[in-house]
Amino acid sequence: xxxxxxxxxxxxxxxxxxxxxxxxxxxxxxxxxxxxxxxxxxxxxxxxxxxxxxxxxxxxxxxxxxxxxxxxxxxxxxxxxxxxxxxxxxxxxxxxxxxxxxxxxxxxxxxxxxxxxxxxxxxxxxxxxxxxxxxxxxxxxxxxxxxxxxxxxxxxxxxxxxxxxxxxxxxxxxxxxxxxxxxxxxxxxxxxxxxxxxxxxxxxxxxxxxxxxxxxxxxxxxxxxxxxxxxxxxxxxxxxxxxxxxxxxxxxxxxxxxxxxxxxxxxxxxxxxxxxxxxxxxxx
Amino acid sequence: xxxxxxxxxxxxxxxxxxxxxxxxxxxxxxxxxxxxxxxxxxxxxxxxxxxxxxxxxxxxxxxxxxxxxxxxxxxxxxxxxxxxxxxxxxxxxxxxxxxxxxxxxxxxxxxxxxxxxxxxxxxxxxxxxxxxxxxxxxxxxxxxxxxxxxxxxxxxxxxxxxxxxxxxxxxxxxxxxxxxxxxxxxxxxxxxxxxxxxxxxxxxxxxxxxxxxxxxxxxxxxxxxxxxxxxxxxxxxxxxxxxxxxxxxxxxxxxxxxxxxxxxxxxxxxxxxxxxxxxxxxxx
Numbered sequence: 001x002x003x004x005x006x007x008x009x010x011x012x013x014x015x016x017x018x019x020x021x022x023x024x025x026x027x028x029x030x031x032x033x034x035x036x037x038x039x040x041x042x043x044x045x046x047x048x049x050x051x052x053x054x055x056x057x058x059x060x061x062x063x064x065x066x067x068x069x070x071x072x073x074x075x076x077x078x079x080x081x082x083x084x085x086x087x088x089x090x091x092x093x094x095x096x097x098x099x100x101x102x103x104x105x106x107x108x109x110x111x112x113x114x115x116x117x118x119x120x121x122x123x124x125x126x127x128x129x130x131x132x133x134x135x136x137x138x139x140x141x142x143x144x145x146x147x148x149x150x151x152x153x154x155x156x157x158x159x160x161x162x163x164x165x166x167x168x169x170x171x172x173x174x175x176x177x178x179x180x181x182x183x184x185x186x187x188x189x190x191x192x193x194x195x196x197x198x199x200x201x202x203x204x205x206x207x208x209x210x211x212x213x214x215x216x217x218x219x220x221x222x223x224x225x226x227x228x229x230x231x232x233x234x235x236x237x238x239x240x241x242x243x244x245x246x247x248x249x250x251x252x253x254x255x256x257x258x259x260x261x262x263x264x265x266x267x268x269x270x271x272x273x274x275x276x277x278x279x280x281x282x283x284x
Numbered sequence: 285x286x287x288x289x290x291x292x293x294x295x296x297x298x299x300x301x302x303x304x305x306x307x308x309x310x311x312x313x314x315x316x317x318x319x320x321x322x323x324x325x326x327x328x329x330x331x332x333x334x335x336x337x338x339x340x341x342x343x344x345x346x347x348x349x350x351x352x353x354x355x356x357x358x359x360x361x362x363x364x365x366x367x368x369x370x371x372x373x374x375x376x377x378x379x380x381x382x383x384x385x386x387x388x389x390x391x392x393x394x395x396x397x398x399x400x401x402x403x404x405x406x407x408x409x410x411x412x413x414x415x416x417x418x419x420x421x422x423x424x425x426x427x428x429x430x431x432x433x434x435x436x437x438x439x440x441x442x443x444x445x446x447x448x449x450x451x452x453x454x455x456x457x458x459x460x461x462x463x464x465x466x467x468x469x470x471x472x473x474x475x476x477x478x479x480x481x482x483x484x485x486x487x488x489x490x491x492x493x494x495x496x497x498x499x500x501x502x503x504x505x506x507x508x509x510x511x512x513x514x515x516x517x518x519x520x521x522x523x524x525x526x527x528x529x530x531x532x533x534x535x536x537x538x539x540x541x542x543x544x545x546x547x548x549x550x551x552x553x554x555x556x557x558x559x560x561x562x563x564x565x566x567x568x
């Protein structure tokens with residue numbers, strides 16, 4: 001009876017549990033969450049079969065452990081899970097920042113070989129198991145960032161699970177991952193939160209917002225507590241990406257002030273061309 | 285046989301023609317476009333019944349004229365249409381910037397009383413009549429910016445047409461409109477184009493982009509030539525909105541550099557709170 005323990009039964013953890021169940025990867029899914037209501041919601045959704053309140057007893061029964069908690073809490077939990085395992089079994093996470101987790105583990109006892117760092121390019125601004133879906137990872141990319149000492153068998157097993165959940169795997173190192181998502185994910189979140197707040201300084205502006213605004217600011221509905229951790233954990237990369245954007249926006253400001261129509265249109269065209277290349281890669 | 289002439293048979297003009305037909309507002313829709321392929325596409329879509337190549341003969345047959353062309357070309361066309369009308373009939377537009385159009389008309393012969401400036405908070409990054417939809421304005425807001433000399437009957441008629449197409453009307457003055465959309469629409473377009481171009485400096489980053497990025501950058505698929513005009517026509521307001529965002533992003537940069545978790549989370553929370561208020565207003 002292959003058994004999965006999901007620690008953190010929010011949207012992401014519950015969605016993996018449901019996707020894995022649909023793919024018949026595990027017979028039993030145990031759920032553990034320090035918030036008893038979150039665990040109960042996952043049980044009610046059918047995402048987990050049983051709620052365990054004691055981490056150790058859950059780990060003892062599990063053939064694999066998914067650590068699906070906010071980035072700041074991941075390293076400590078991985079260390080605790082690895083210590084509780086009598087034999088090493090795959091441990092994987094969904095953290096949006098990878099190098100700080102590996103650094104925290106390396107600095108305190110080493111990175112467990114059975115830990116396979118993962119980050120699915122999937123999610124939702126919604127929260128909680130009630131919003132979970134067994135389809136969340138279908139057609140999405142999952143970034144896997146193996147560390148030097150990773151157990152190849154554990155890494156291969158975890159990759160295979162993701163594929164059976166419908167995801168495509170991209171492997172890279174943690175530093176490269178963090179720089180990339182600093183630009184593609186963390187920076188857009190910062191801008192969406194800030195632009196939404198700027199418009200929200202005068203709610204009478206809301207009728208002037210169309211569907212473009214609505215999509216642009218969707219991610220401003222994300223969890224501020226979770227995102228504060230992500231942004232601070234990856235702050236060097238977020239600042240680098242932000243500096244790049246600030247420089248670009250300052251340039252646009254000059255082109256507008258100068259009325260430089262040719263350079264302005266060329267800048268917009270570069271964005272549109274990139275968008276077309278991105279959509280071609282991403283399946284239109 | 286109430287007849288509408290649509291000048292500019294792209295996505296927006298064709299969509300209004302289709303929505304108006306579905307609402308039984310006009311019996312005949314004439315289309316006119318300086319790009320013969322665009323006019324032919326609208327005819328093929330069934331958006332227009334007949335293509336007219338001569339503006340004067342089209343205007344002579346029309347009970348109302350929709351000027352659905354890029355902002356830079358709107359004022360000249362309104363002047364030409366008004367001059368060609370033997371009796372005043374409603375003329376309305378869909379321009380994303382309003383004060384410069386009214387200023388251009390005022391400076392050269394005056395604003396025709398039958399001109400009712402409109403801007404629907406609807407659209408798509410797609411282009412051309414082939415992407416048009418009779419549903420584009422349903423549930424959307426249309427901003428109407430009546431000028432001092434507007435014919436009240438013309439304004440009432442045009443508002444009623446929009447309502448019959450499923451839209452909700454908000455009336456305001458042109459300056460207020462331009463300031464509002466500078467922030468809610470033009471600024472997000474600038475940021476989306478620029479962030480997309482920044483990521484596009486290295487296409488190998490595309491696999492690191494998830495659904496949040498995809499939605500955030502959707503409007504970077506918009507037409508650069510059209511948007512260059514909008515941004516320059518409204519540049520004072522776009523610059524003011526951009527300065528507000530730059531100041532906010534510089535502040536976030538400081539909070540990240542300082543590791544000020546409390547202030548950072550409060551900033552994100554302000555964005556999320558605004559997003560919630562916006563969605564409540566916008567129907568969830």
